Amino acid sequence: MCCRCGGGGAALSSVNPFRLCTGLRALGYLMLPLVAAIAGAVYYAVIAAVWGPRIVKAGHVSAIALFIVILFHLLLVMLISCYLRVVFSDPGTVPADWRPPFEEDIIVQSTFPNEHDASDVRDPTSVDTGIRQCARCQNWKPPRCHHCSVCDRCVLKMDHHCIWVVNCVGARNYKFFLLFLVYTFLATALGSLALLPHFISFFSETSRHTNSTENLSITFIASILSAAFALSLLCFISMHVSLVLTNTTSIEIYEKKNSAIWRYDLGNLKYFEQVFGTKKWLWFFPLYSNEDLENISALHGLEFPTRANEPFKGLNENISSIFNELPWLNEKNMKTKSITKN
Secondary structure, three states, X not given: OOOOOOOHHHHHXXXXXXXXXXXXXXXXXXXXXXXXXXXXXXXXXXXXXXXXXXXXXXXXXXXXXXXXXXXXHHHHHHHHHHXXXXXXXXXXXXXXXXXXXXXXHOOOOOOOXXXXXXXXXXXXXXXXXXXXXXXXXXXXXXXXXXXEOOOOEEEOOOOEEEOOOOEEEOOOOXXXXXXXXXXXXXXXXXXXXXXXXXXXXXXHHXXXXXXXXXXXXXXXXXXXXXXXXHHHHHHHHHHHHHHHHOOOOOOOXXXXXXXXXXXXXXXXXXXXXXXXXXXXXXOOOOOOOHXXXXXXXXXXXXOOOOOOOHHHHHHHHXXXXXXXXXXXXXXXXXXXXXXXXX
């Protein structure tokens, strides 16, 4: 996005407003201790202050407390595992030596960027192949690849840049991100339900001073945080489930609305497998089987199955059969080929 005017516009063209987005990366690093602090407060309230001490009590209360403590720890382990995978996994970097499969047939237009992605310089075949050239990186961009202004690099099948994980969400860590959302929602929902009775009795116990004021305050704050995160995550998960079931990213929503036929429309199960793999027992873990990594090209972010050519497959076959049934046309083609060889 630069000004193409002469004179004073040339000075403006040297200013790249997207460089200001890199400041969001510093904000992301502040989110890491914030996430740890929130998790610590909820953990202290649920385990140390409320349900942990009740395990030693007799009766059904002890059984309920043991169930909540075990379930909360399982969700916390899965949450942390998925979070670390999102933070430290490469979302999908374009290989330095990657080139379009038919580079000799592509003529690059370097005048008008794509309206959906300011970093794109599209070629005439991009409608069919999705291949573009990044105006900032000056490198080829595979289909569904976009430039992140925060990371200042191109990301394969980029969905968005998440400041909570200080990383982009792309083809190679999208599953980890979704699992992180799900396990965080389950943990916060469990925390909200487990702390709900104590949240209700907070005001009466504060006036009577029947419990530690410090514990009551932490429990009250943790209850509000858990409920707020659970509700917000539920909305966020619903949005991403709809994206998975339509094989779309957050960036591609606008592009899909303006497309008569979505070229990545393959069926709901296919969409799910492109993100989570085919091994059902691994769907709930931040892992992929070696078989899926070898057979599902979408997990690598460079190639994606499409239905772009399906409507024309039968038409091409019919045209070929018609040409074969016209002997005079075949004779003319043979003569033309012989003249060309001579």
